[in-house]
């Protein structure tokens with residue numbers, strides 16, 4: 001099962017290495033990992049997507065909690081939360097195909113952020129499921145380049 | 159912030175205007191450091207210059223691995239933080255084995271290394287190594303200090319992290335410019351560790367549930383690890399065992415938490431544990447694990463481990479709980495505090511039937527060995543126990559001799575055994591015994607070592623001789639890497655591959671190193687040699703030629719359950 005782990009960490013050199021190193025040493029698999037600033041300049045937030053059974057996830061949470069610069073660990077598995085993954089994707093679109101692709105972009109509430117002679121660059125944010133559904137739909141046109149941020153999440157109703 | 163958390167530790171005095179090296183030395187003194195083990199080099203020259211006039215005793219090892227094991231032995235035997243110091247690059251990489259050893263056994267240690275100048279880091283400068291990168295997975299935490307302003311706080315944090323919670327080694331890598339630089343004003347040395355938790359309030363509901371389970375059990379067993387030593391929970395443990403008449407078995411690192419002369423002591427369990435301990439675990443209806451982590455050398459085949467037992471697990475490390483086995487009553491917190499609270503709810507009982515069952519096993523399956531004209535290592539260790547009133551501090555290497563020491567010395571109190579349990583580091587014995595002697599000048603300190611293990615770090619006998627540390631090194635020469643030979647005999651059709659060797663004349667080497675050297679090769683001469691060794695007031699190396707193909711029993715073969723213990727040919 002997929003778990004979204006959110007860890008507040010001290011904003012210091014080496015903290016990413018401490019966390020990533022712990023995951024590697026313990027054989028946990030990271031699906032995605034996002035680090036970013038928070039409202040507090042002393043703290044950063046790491047959002048880590050991990051796949052594993054309950055026992056593995058319990059170890060992940062506990063081992064993460066033991067990393068000294070990690071301040072707080074939450075697992076959003078059972079918490080309703082807003083999740084966003086951001087994607088930039090360049091799709092092969094010779095001019096006759098462009099309207100079809102733009103229609104898809106609009107249906108998914110994405111944006112075309114750059115247009116070239118035979119491709120468009122699309123920005124799309126949403127849940128991972130939404131992003132993946134979009135990728136499946138544009139795949140037949142030909143994907144030239146793709147970058148995703150990985151998931152961030154904040155609980156609802158906080 | 160509560161008043162308790164606000165209370166400050168004795169300060170290092172004013173640091174304004176001090177160099178980083180002076181800050182380092184002042185902070186060490188503020189932490190109560192009396193002895194430092196280490197080895198110098200270019201990147202730590204400013205620190206050594208300050209040590210020149212410091213009251214802190216500096217013990218110079220002959221190899222950095224020796225220094226870190228000395229700090230480890232000092233820490234295990236005294237309960238204080240051990241401190242090691244090495245230079246950058248090769249000095250730092252030589253610490254790796256010692257840090258990993260301490261990490262696996264939760265030993266409080268702070269290791270300092272010099273690092274190249276901060277602006278050279280990453281340039282493959284002379285004697286540069288990414289030491290924080292190398293040591294991250296084998297330390298509890300580590301730091302790279304680039305600015306003198308951060309040094310004081312980081313030293314304080316390092317000691318705090320090393321000694322609290324589940325203790326462990328912390329490495330502080332200090333760029334030369336941070337030791338040469340000067341502080342303009344007074345630095346902030348207060349730890350900044352918002353996410354670091356050291357205390358877990360015992361969950362009283364669980365404590366009571368555990369006590370009730372104990373009161374209801376018919377055949378309980380206490381399974382005790384090094385956590386009880388670390389927490390200073392021996393008295394509370396023994397009180398529980400006495401009151402409720404619960405037999406106690408210990409791990410290798412838990413030896414001494416139980417006085418082995420007590421009828422309630424089952425001695426060690428696991429692969430080379432006593433048959434009684436292993437049978438008791440397999441038959442018990444309640445297993446109370448305290449400060450132990452269900453290591454695979456202890457549990458044998460985990461599927462058949464303690465099959466009838468409800469399990470209570472007390473540990474300060476939440477990650478240790480339910481890691482290897484499913485636990486019925488988990489209790490996170492300090493073992494001493496939890497046991498003391500639990501004892502208030504535990505009813506006195508006599509459990510006569512369980513006691514008789516255990517007494518019967520003990521009588522039927524005692525630890526045994528053969529005797530003839532050879533020196534039997536088991537008998538020698540048993541005699542050492544008697545001749546030292548079971549009161550010496552005993553270090554070991556890794557191998558058969560280590561298991562025999564665990565089985566036959568006769569442990570009486572915690573912090574008596576110094577042995578690499580988790581990592582199994584050959585070469586640990588000699589330097590850790592020296593560190594222990596430095597911290598316990600009035601105690602008899604013995605290294606019961608294997609010929610293979612001792613050879614790895616015996617150069618530190620020079621350190622013992624030159625610092626007047628009267629350690630007794632007993633080297634059991636079986637002309638083999640015995641434990642590996644035993645496995646080749648048992649599981650590889652006696653194909654002895656890469657395990658035999660001819661030992662040097664250890665007594666002559668000892669004399670050359672400035673210690674006393676002795677040799678003994680027969681059972682008849684053994685007692686006299688041991689007495690002479692113990693009576694000598696300086697360091698002694700006693701080279702003992704023992705029966706070469708002795709095997710360690712009992713043995714639970716890998717993959718087998720604890721009830722399938724093989725008693726060997728004396729069964």
Ligand SMILES: Cc1ncc(C[n+]2csc(CCOP(=O)(O)OP(=O)(O)O)c2C)c(N)n1
Pocket residue numbers: 555556557558559560582583584585607608609610611612634636638639640641642
């Ligand atoms: C540094 C290191 N290398 C290898 C091993 C693997 N090993 C475990 S026991 C052992 C044999 C130890 O021989 P010795 O010190 O002579 O002890 P004996 O078993 O003969 O008593 C070896 C090689 C180890 N534990 N540590």
Ligand SMILES: [Mg+2]
Pocket residue numbers: 557608609610634635636637638639640
């Ligand atoms: Mg040997």
